[in-house]
Amino acid sequence: MTTEPVPRSRHMITAGSLVELAVEVSTAAISISQHLRSKSLNEPDFSSTSLGLPEDPEIQDARESLLVASKALTVLATDPLAHLREVFLAYAESSALRVAVEWKVAHILSADGASMPISELAEKAGADEHKLLTAMRLLANSYVFAEVEPKVFAHNCSSIRLRERPIECFITYCMDVVYHASGKYSESMRKYGSSDKPNETPFNLGLSTDKTFWEWVYEQPELCERFNECMKPMGESSYARLRTVFPWKSLGDALLIDIGGGNGHITHQIAEEAPELRVMIQDLDQAIDEAKELCPDSLKPRFSYLVHNFFEIQPVVADVYFMRMVLHFLNDEDCIKVLQCIVPAMKPGARILIAESVFPPPGALPNPRHKYVINMSWIMATLLNAKERTFEEFQKIFYAADKRFELKQWGEPGGPPSSGKSSLQSTPLPQILEATLTNNDSSETKP
Numbered sequence: 001m002t003t004e005p006v007p008r009s010r011h012m013i014t015a016g017s018l019v020e021l022a023v024e025v026s027t028a029a030i031s032i033s034q035h036l037r038s039k040s041l042n043e044p045d046f047s048s049t050s051l052g053l054p055e056d057p058e059i060q061d062a063r064e065s066l067l068v069a070s071k072a073l074t075v076l077a078t079d080p081l082a083h084l085r086e087v088f089l090a091y092a093e094s095s096a097l098r099v100a101v102e103w104k105v106a107h108i109l110s111a112d113g114a115s116m117p118i119s120e121l122a123e124k125a126g127a128d129e130h131k132l133l134t135a136m137r138l139l140a141n142s143y144v145f146a147e148v149e150p151k152v153f154a155h156n157c158s159s160i161r162l163r164e165r166p167i168e169c170f171i172t173y174c175m176d177v178v179y180h181a182s183g184k185y186s187e188s189m190r191k192y193g194s195s196d197k198p199n200e201t202p203f204n205l206g207l208s209t210d211k212t213f214w215e216w217v218y219e220q221p222e223l224c225e226r227f228n229e230c231m232k233p234m235g236e237s238s239y240a241r242l243r244t245v246f247p248w249k250s251l252g253d254a255l256l257i258d259i260g261g262g263n264g265h266i267t268h269q270i271a272e273e274a275p276e277l278r279v280m281i282q283d284l285d286q287a288i289d290e291a292k293e294l295c296p297d298s299l300k301p302r303f304s305y306l307v308h309n310f311f312e313i314q315p316v317v318a319d320v321y322f323m324r325m326v327l328h329f330l331n332d333e334d335c336i337k338v339l340q341c342i343v344p345a346m347k348p349g350a351r352i353l354i355a356e357s358v359f360p361p362p363g364a365l366p367n368p369r370h371k372y373v374i375n376m377s378w379i380m381a382t383l384l385n386a387k388e389r390t391f392e393e394f395q396k397i398f399y400a401a402d403k404r405f406e407l408k409q410w411g412e413p414g415g416p417p418s419s420g421k422s423s424l425q426s427t428p429l430p431q432i433l434e435a436t437l438t439n440n441d442s443s444e445t446k447p
């Protein structure tokens with residue numbers, strides 16, 4: 001087994017005086033500000049036109065310190081009970097966000113940041129004024145929209161993103177499905193104990209169904225469409241990183257199968273990067289129909305499609321079997337089945353590439369970034385008794401599938417390998433795990 005070392009850049013803060021933390025915040029803020037000035041870049045602000053901080057490797061360490069120390073400082077500056085209340089009341093903010101999306105508030109407010117009284121906003125939305133006001137105030141209090149005068153609202157840097165359809169879909173999808181399921185998490189622990197069956201989950205209790213999440217979702221075309229839509233921005237930001245983590249071009253004239261490839265949005269980008277690569281997208285029939293429709297004309301000669309259930313033996317011999325965000329939707333037993341279905345098709349030299357977040361060991365990543373993976377793990381557990389996995393957990397499922405698997409990790413949790421720095425994107429931080437079959441069964445040395 002080979003793997004890049006896990007950077008232990010900063011541990012989550014569990015100690016530090018108010019002044020120490022404040023000095024850390026201020027030092028980091030000054031360093032970022034000086035860097036931006038030296039590059040003639042604007043500082044981020046709250047306005048609807050602000051682009052936020054750039055993903056510049058030169059300021060990543062300072063940005064990380066700023067985020068970690070300011071969060072710790074906020075917790076210390078808050079009364080412990082009030083902090084607990086804030087954590088508990090997060091459900092109200094999620095619900096208010098659902099209101100803003102459903103009543104199209106972000107589209108009614110002007111993108112240039114011009115303000116509008118709640119009376120006009122409610123009339124244009126066709127909503128009750130007082131009820132909308134309650135939701136808007138909650139959001140503005142959390143820096144989503146700005147209440148520029150009493151009962152007068154405008155866009156800010158966060159709310160403007162609510163005009164993007166994939167973000168709208170992500171919010172409504174999470175609220176309509178994951179939110180209902182989340183409320184049943186504890187009840188599901190009581191009812192199902194340690195079962196990891198995909199249809200004995202909080203989702204099954206919350207949505208009152210015996211079907212698995214996938215069986216249920218594919219019966220609802222509108223929900224399916226929203227699911228695919230909300231995967232897109234994750235795909236874009238995720239690809240921006242995947243691009244740096246793996247040398248796609250080096251695959252050359254090879255056949256890559258995108259197993260559970262969805263509408264193909266990731267392999268379209270990979271194929272742009274690797275001009276000789278041929279791609280076959282495999283998925284269930286509903287997804288394949290959409291993938292065919294969405295393939296850009298320029299890529300069509302290199303793309304083919306197959307409706308294939310990944311729990312059945314892989315019928316195509318290929319050079320690369322690629323799976324992005326597939327295994328994290330499956331429990332260990334099903335992951336093993338999926339991998340075992342690929343093995344018979346693997347010719348010498350063939351490899352499996354997995355694009356997923358690799359769960360960092362506790363404390364390995366600073367809290368703000370770590371939280372994304374923790375949240376994803378919650379969603380997977382809630383919907384399908386699945387999870388995000390550590391490198392060692394991935395190793396276990398690969399070795400359980402076939403003892404000849406060797407697993408290598410490209411990239412480091414949290415950042416591109418070249419710089420050794422950490423990226424602070426709030427969206428997924430996928431790594432690439434590469435699995436090949438060795439000739440020997442060296443099971444004695446493996447976990």
Ligand SMILES: C[S@@+](CC[C@H](N)C(=O)[O-])C[C@H]1O[C@@H](n2cnc3c(N)ncnc32)[C@H](O)[C@@H]1O
Pocket residue numbers: 214231235259260261262263266282283284287308309310311323324325326329
């Ligand atoms: C989370 S999505 C990931 C899609 C895509 N790989 C991406 O990164 O955007 C999981 C995909 O697995 C597909 N899937 C679920 N069960 C499947 C099965 N039994 N056989 C094949 N594909 C399946 C779903 O249709 C969906 O497209």
